[in-house]
Amino acid sequence: MSELRTLAKQAGLKLPLVEEVAADIFMGTFTTTWRDAAAVASRLLAGTLYAHYYDLPADWSEPSKTVLRWGKRTAADFTAVCRTRAGTPGGSVAANGMLLEQSQILTTHNLAVLVDALDLTGELRERAPQLAEHTFGWIRRRLGQRASHRHAALIQLKNAAYAWRQALFLLSFCEPAAQFAHAERLIDQARGTVLEPAADGLRHVLHGGRFTATGTVRRGAGVRFLGWTEGTHPLLAHSSRG
Incomplete structure (x- = not known):
């Protein structure tokens, strides 16, 4: 900084x-x-x-x-x-x-x-689709690593949630068709993994839905992906159910 x-x-x-x-x-x-x-x-x-x-x-x-x-x-x-x-x-x-x-x-x-002050919006629109794909790829690989203990799993989720925020920032500068393509690809790749509820939550928002006050989807298993929580993390809860 x-x-x-x-x-x-x-x-x-x-x-x-x-x-x-x-x-x-x-x-x-x-x-x-x-x-x-x-x-x-x-x-x-x-x-x-x-x-x-x-x-x-x-x-x-x-x-x-x-x-x-x-x-x-x-x-x-x-x-x-x-x-x-x-x-x-x-x-x-x-x-x-x-x-x-x-x-x-x-x-x-x-x-x-930084994007606003340096007038990077135009350049970011060109680069965002590839950058978002790289970021989602990092998230999948990070969460695909087996954690040695629960604390390590929580650190994985926190780091992945921060990267998820960056990916959504990048995705916001993509055309709608690219946003949907990224989401559908992510949903296919996340099926059966700890990331599945987050991918479902992203699709829910892209289709015009909103999360509840607790960050869930009213009718479905989708969630807003956050890193910090008190109690059991919802993605770990999903993983344990699977």
Whole structure:
């Protein structure tokens, strides 16, 4: 992140780039930079697959509600949105991870900021289909590796969920035909694996559906693929049933 900030500064760009925060040291608040990055993401991705899949806020046009903590201006409204979306106030490592994952979803963890500031939309549209295919391939290979124990399996899922978010960001810049082709191919490849509910959830959204508040499909086994959860991860639960 420091390298990105240095490059942005050299280019004369003041960008709301956000940090990677560890769940075990997270203090429960976000600086206003996160809210600024989320506003860029909502604007850039409005009406796209990513926005529909993750139910991005339409905009952040309301005046920011900030609180001064530890000498830094924090975005109370952004923090509240993350807590609502995660369904937890935070506190434990798992709950903090859920909050942080929502912050990364809302901001795309710098992807939208960079694409928007550097005017990369046109180039990304050309490269997105191949990049999305590579990313989905990595996810399948990662989840296809046998985990030595349950904690290792959870780490696999967290890393795969982060890559899944990046894949959906890329897929959002593809034409609808390419999006459906990727989804159908993924569904065929994921059948009978731990990834099957996530693939079904993606198809559900592409066909105009939405997830419930708990990230499930009302009539079906599809789920929104997230990495962090309290309790048994839904993809591991699906795998154990199989």
